[in-house]
Amino acid sequence: MNLEEKPWFNDAEYMSYxxxxLEMDELKKLDGITHHYTSTRLQHCLRVSYVSYLIAKKRGLNAKATARAGLLHDLFYYDWRNTKFAKSHAYVHPHIAYRNARKLTTLSAxxxxxxxxxxxxxxINPPRYKExxxxxxVDKYVATLEGSVNLKYKWNRRKHFKRLPYFSID
Known part of the structure; x- marks a missing residue:
């Protein structure tokens, strides 16, 4: 992924956080892992991080912690579609991401x-902080957008809908 072409790359405050x-090999590895069908895990994490950072900054909240944790929220390397755990991926991967993140940097509460x-x-564990x-x-929003690109492609490929332009999703 070419970071220079992305809006966050030119945001000096965000990049200072x-x-x-982003220079660490552990994060660069995420760029080789498909996440929500059409993006890599690094692309997903950057989108979540940057949009969350902008919202936190606008609201006067802790933009630095939001940017950092948003970037690290999916820091795991297995393919969640093929790897099985005793508990669900939704429960397990945040704990794995946290464990991996704290190996890279000191994390606040x-x-x-x-x-x-x-x-x-x-x-079932609700977030404690506004951030x-x-x-x-934002993670749900970005994941929905990323997944929708694939659904849009599949939907528009259906033969019987090609004749009905109002069913096309553009």
Missing amino acids: VGHL LEKDIIIKHMFGAT SWIVTA
């Missing part, structure tokens, strides 16, 4: 809460 993390609670809705709620909501 996450730039050193806020950042820990953001990472571990970002799957609320699929898990955690932001990342949780």
Whole structure:
């Protein structure tokens, strides 16, 4: 992924918070892992991180912790479609991401809460902080957009809908 073409790359404040993390091999590895059909895990994490950062900054919240934890919220390397655990992927992967993230950097209690609670809705532990709620909501929004691209492609390929232009999703 060419970071220079992305809006976050030119945001000096944002890059001061996450730039050193993006240089780490552990994060670069995420760019080779497909996440929601059409994006890599790194692309997904950057989208969640940057949009969450902008919202937190606009609301006067802790934009730094939001940016960092948003970037690290899906820091795991297995293919969740093929790997099985005793508990669901929705429960397990935030804990794995937190464990991996704390190996890379010191995390605050806020950042820990953001990472571990970002799957609320699929898990029962609600976020404690406003910043955690932001990342949780943005993650759902970004994942929906990323997944929708694939659905749009599949939908438009259906033969019987090609004759009906109002069924096309553009």
